[in-house]
Amino acid sequence: MKQTAIFYGSTSGNCEGIAGKIASALGIDSANVFSASELDASKLEQFDNFILGSSTWGSGDLQDEWYGT
Numbered sequence: 001m002k003q004t005a006i007f008y009g010s011t012s013g014n015c016e017g018i019a020g021k022i023a024s025a026l027g028i029d030s031a032n033v034f035s036a037s038e039l040d041a042s043k044l045e046q047f048d049n050f051i052l053g054s055s056t057w058g059s060g061d062l063q064d065e066w067y068g069t
Contacts (some may be wrong), residue, residue: 002048004028007062009036009054019053036065 006023010016015036023033034043036054044050054063 003046004032004051005043005047006051006053007036007039008033008052011013011047011055011057011063011065014061015053015055019051022051022053028053036063 004026006019006028008015008019010019019033022028023030031056032047034054054066057063
């Protein structure tokens, strides 16, 4: 069975909460929901599908956790 991971960037916690709700609605194990700060090649290799979520700041700038990945 194909595995799906959710990676989110969240400063205030709103996007993190939405990531959890999406996981629940799609039947994705909460252990497969990660902060973007945890993104690395070893995690990517474990999954077939990805859902990426990010809040935006200013004029559409990415949330800070996405810049280090």
